[in-house]
């Protein structure tokens with residue numbers, strides 16, 4: 277089933293790109309698969325056309341030989357693959373947009389006189405410089421090969437990428453995905469759940485929306501259908517895994533299951549995991565979070581991918597229940613815990629009531645299940661505990677504050693820790709009377725909303741999609 281193509285969000289990115297085009301600067305757009313690069317480039321293309329400008333749009337995946345480039349530039353083909361590139365870059369009055377340009381470069385590397393990717397890159401660079409000297413319009417290129425980009429910008433490709441402004445495309449906000457779901461006629465409550473489950477990735481959001489509409493099931497059911505055997509996302513992730521080495525796949529499963537410190541991975545792998553971790557980091561599949569010089573932790577930033585990993589039955593690692601998968605990787609709470617884990621230096625913010633709050637790098641962040649209580653997140657720092665109550669559906673009322681106080685007391689008693697801070701997090705804000713607000717201040721309880729979460733996210737530099 278094909279969905280309507282509603283466009284949401286990305287105002288900031290669009291205006292940045294248009295600004296670069298105005299300045300005739302070249303731009304390299306990069307970001308994870310499915311994050312919306314192609315959609316963004318198409319939007320920019322439409323805007324430029326609407327303004328009456330000349331644009332050449334090339335989909336790198338559709339260019340299978342130099343012949344295709346000759347056709348696009350409408351020049352007479354030659355036997356020299358360099359000409360196919362040169363003719364394109366000689367179109368000075370066109371803004372050139374190339375989606376998935378890495379694929380284009382790899383194709384060209386197979387044709388004479390190029391011998392390898394490096395030859396192609398060198399030649400393209402000289403052509404781009406020439407174009408710039410002649411006052412040519414911008415070149416906008418995109419890639420999802422994050423590892424490639426990272427290596428390329430550091431190693432011998434560096435000279436080429438110096439010609440480009442880099443623009444990272446991160447996850448969308450909860451609000452944007454919510455809006456997308458609403459536009460497709462999804463009910464409010466379910467739209468919120470879709471926003472929560474897709475963690476800012478529009479590709480996952482669309483898949484869930486499709487499934488919900490087609491089968492009339494809940495978003496959560498829909499997501500499990502998508503990641504179970506032969507579901508759309510199962511096929512997608514299986515293909516992704518096939519491109520990895522066995523060690524890398526194993527490491528992903530370990531990290532997904534909470535063995536996320538270097539020594540824990542090393543212990544299971546029976547060899548040095550460094551090169552594999554490096555590659556996984558390069559591909560953007562794993563994120564390294566450095567706490568101190570000696571201590572770092574690895575996380576899988578893509579929570580849907582993590583849920584799929586957990587749903588795979590690995591003989592040596594066992595099978596995990598749906599409930600456990602949901603709570604550990606997909607819930608809003610899991611994202612908040614991930615955010616708290618990503619703090620590497622003291623973060624100072626003002627809470628929803630204007631009180632100041634300091635969040636330190638925690639030694640550990642986890643959820644706690646007691647006999648008769650559940651704590652969404654506890655952050656440990658030496659012998660002190662930060663207790664969090666996390667609320668997602670709608671505005672939080674005073675009963676949540678009472679819950680938090682009770683949880684903190686129980687935790688202090690059961691674990692013998694001093695409680696440093698009690699923090700309530702409610703994504704969509706609060707519904708509190710003035711008297712209640714006063715009481716909260718007296719008790720030193722801190723309140724956060726989506727706004728403060730975004731502020732923390734910005735300070736950590738880790739993008740989780742708040």
Ligand SMILES: Nc1ncnc2c1ncn2[C@@H]1O[C@H](COP(=O)(O)OP(=O)(O)OP(=O)(O)O)[C@@H](O)[C@H]1O
Nearest residue numbers: 282283284309310311312313314315420478479482
């Ligand atoms: N701004 C947006 N508004 C609405 N839907 C979007 C938006 N951006 C992306 N999508 C949807 O998300 C899906 C993935 O987007 P897109 O193909 O642009 O991602 P991509 O980054 O180019 O992925 P890939 O690396 O796989 O090429 C598409 O179905 C698209 O319709």
Ligand SMILES: [Mg+2]
Nearest residue numbers: 313314315375
């Ligand atoms: Mg794309």
